[in-house]
Amino acid sequence: MDPARATCVAPVDTMATHEELALIREARSGKLSAQLDLGTRYLRGSTALPTNLDAAMHWLGAAAQQGSVDACSLIACHIPLDCALAVYDAATLAGWFRQAFEAGTTEAGLLFAKLVLHEKNFAARDMREHALAALQTAAHCGSHEAQWLWAGELRRRGGCEDAALAWEKRAAQGGLDAARLSLAEGAKQQGDVDAFLVWALPVARAAINQTPDKRASSLTAEQVRALAQCAEILAAHPGPEQREARAFWECAAASGDAQAQLHFGLWLAGLRADDELATHRPDPRDQDEAMQWLVLAGRQGVADAWYALSRLYGSARHARPNAELQRHYRQKAAELGHCRAQYECGACAWSSGEGRASSMVRALYWLELASAQGCTMSLELLRHIRQANAETHCITLSAPKADRKALFTA
Numbered sequence: 257m258d259p260a261r262a263t264c265v266a267p268v269d270t271m272a273t274h275e276e277l278a279l280i281r282e283a284r285s286g287k288l289s290a291q292l293d294l295g296t297r298y299l300r301g302s303t304a305l306p307t308n309l310d311a312a313m314h315w316l317g318a319a320a321q322q323g324s325v326d327a328c329s330l331i332a333c334h335i336p337l338d339c340a341l342a343v344y345d346a347a348t349l350a351g352w353f354r355q356a357f358e359a360g361t362t363e364a365g366l367l368f369a370k371l372v373l374h375e376k377n378f379a380a381r382d383m384r385e386h387a388l389a390a391l392q393t394a395a396h397c398g399s400h401e402a403q404w405l406w407a408g409e410l411r412r413r414g415g416c417e418d419a420a421l422a423w424e425k426r427a428a429q430g431g432l433d434a435a436r437l438s439l440a441e442g443a444k445q446q447g448d449v450d451a452f453l454v455w456a457l458p459v460a461r462a463a464i465n466q467t468p469d470k471r472a473s474s475l476t477a478e479q480v481r482a483l484a485q486c487a488e489i490l491a492a493h494p495g496p497e498q499r500e501a502r503a504f505w506e507c508a509a510a511s512g513d514a515q516a517q518l519h520f521g522l523w524l525a526g527l528r529a530d531d532e533l534a535t536h537r538p539d540p541r542d543q544d545e546a547m548q549w550l551v552l553a554g555r556q557g558v559a560d561a562w563y564a565l566s567r568l569y570g571s572a573r574h575a576r577p578n579a580e581l582q583r584h585y586r587q588k589a590a591e592l593g594h595c596r597a598q599y600e601c602g603a604c605a606w607s608s609g610e611g612r613a614s615s616m617v618r619a620l621y622w623l624e625l626a627s628a629q630g631c632t633m634s635l636e637l638l639r640h641i642r643q644a645n646a647e648t649h650c651i652t653l654s655a656p657k658a659d660r661k662a663l664f665t666a
Contacts, residue, residue, distance in 0.1 A: 276304055283315055291319040292327050299334050309335060313343055320352050325359045328352040332364035337371075346375040350383065357390050362397045365390035369405065395423060400430035407435075433459050437478050440485075449489055460486040460504050467507055475511050483508035484516045491523055509549055514556035521549035522564055526573075529560050543568070543575060554585075559592035566597065590622060598626035599634045606641060616641075 276297070282290035294305075295315035301307030313335050319327035331340060332353050340349055350371040356364035372387035388409060394402035407423035410416035427435035436455045443451035463479040475483075487504035490497040505523065508516035522528060524539075524546035547568065553561035566586035569578045583604070589597035602622030605615050619641065626634035 273304055283318070286318075286322075288319055288322045288324055291315045291322070292324055292330075295319060295327065296330065299330065309339055313339060317344060325355050328356040329359065329361040329364060332356045332361055332367050337367060346371045350375075350387075354383075354386065354390070357393075362394055362399065365394040366399050366402045366405075369394070369402070373405075373409070398430075400427045400432040400435070403427035403430070404432050404435045428455060431458075433462070433478070437482060440482070444485070453486065453489060456482045456486050464503055464507055467510075475507070480508045480511045480513045480516060484513065484519065487516075488519065509552075514553045514558050514561075517549045517553035517556075518558050518561045518564075521546045521553060521561065524549065525564065525568055527564055527567060529564075540575065554588065557592060559589045559594035559597070561589075562586075562592065563589035563594050563597045590625075593625075593629075595626050595629040595631050598622045598629075599631050599637075602626060602634060603637060606637065 279290050279294050279297075283294045292315070295312045295318075297305050298308045298312035298315065313331065316327045316331050316335070317340075320331060331349075337349075350368055353364040353368035353371065357368055369387040369391035372383050373391070391402055391406050391409065395406040403423045404427040407420040407427065410420040410423065424435050424438060428439050436459050440452050440454075440456035440459075443449075443455065459479060459482040463475055463483055466479075467475065483504040487501045487508065490501035490504070501523075505516060505520035509520040518529070524542040547565060550561040550565050550568075554565065562585045566582045566584075566589060568574050569585065570582040571577065586597050586600055590601045599622070602619045605622065606619035608615065620638070623634045623638050623641075627638060
């Protein structure tokens with residue numbers, strides 16, 4: 257135990273009763289029963305001794321060090337593992353949890369297995385077989401996390417996929433999100449949309465309920481991914497599913513996920529990332545919100561978002577078309593490597609250049625970048641430019657780099 261930490265736990269409340277003060281003195285003197293009693297009181301909390309997990313861990317750990325199996329069980333059942341690991345090393349805790357498990361505390365078996373099998377700094381690998389047996393027992397006793405971890409161990413053994421899948425399904429049916437998402441990912445890889453939704457929708461709906469005020473920063477990356485994937489599937493179907501799709505996408509986008517912001521913005525605007533129009537008819541009232549999400553995605557370096565904005569401002573469907581903003585956002589997308597935007601920048605520079613050398617350089621610059629990405633339209637336009645303007649093309653290519661830069665920025 258960290259000595260510095262030991263001095264800051266187990267505060268004495270000024271409102272403690274005479275009995276509790278006496279108990280604290282006995283615990284400090286090393287009396288095992290007093291340490292166990294005091295640790296239990298800090299777990300439950302009272303007017304004089306409010307709930308304090310640090311203090312509880314301090315006194316229960318002291319009792320466990322003196323061999324109290326009851327203290328080991330209480331730590332396993334009531335102290336979060338990260339809290340316990342902040343005070344004691346993994347080997348010490350594993351020993352306590354093994355004692356508690358062998359005494360009949362199932363929860364301790366799961367923690368024992370997690371420390372031995374997954375804790376990076378755990379050195380006593382000779383306990384692995386005991387840990388596997390404890391994990392299997394905890395799984396059979398109904399611990400969904402143990403069922404999930406046991407499925408993983410079976411897969412690591414090889415040749416046990418059917419048994420692993422059965423345990424994974426038990427954990428998922430018990431409500432464990434990690435198991436649900438694993439099964440959803442498997443269904444997605446197999447192209448089974450219905451099975452994907454069976455496992456992923458509960459996770460997405462729980463995430464929505466977790467953030468009623470739309471503050472999605474507390475969501476995990478897995479929850480955000482489930483929200484976005486469910487939204488994408490539901491959005492393809494007209495009807496009531498659209499409302500839920502919107503809620504999912506909005507929550508995922510509000511978490512700060514750039515791809516969710518992009519796809520939510522595209523959906524609101526009635527666009528698709530492949531330059532085609534979306535199948536559903538967008539609500540004109542959503543246009544401003546669509547642009548807000550696309551700007552947020554673009555600021556995170558998503559070139560498709562800037563290009564979508566250029567399409568919006570150049571579209572007749574936009575309430576306020578703006579050719580200048582269209583060019584601005586198209587160039588931002590091109591600068592981030594968007595192939596179609598690079599081609600359009602080059603084509604516009606060529607068509608509006610009126611033979612100026614600076615326009616030639618701009619056109620060649622963007623078209624060559626797009627051609628390097630395999631854009632056939634850029635290749636064709638480059639051939640046309642070179643054939644029609646061979647002399648000017650040679651002059652621009654033979655100019656020093658500094659001069660070409662000046663032409664490009666002119």
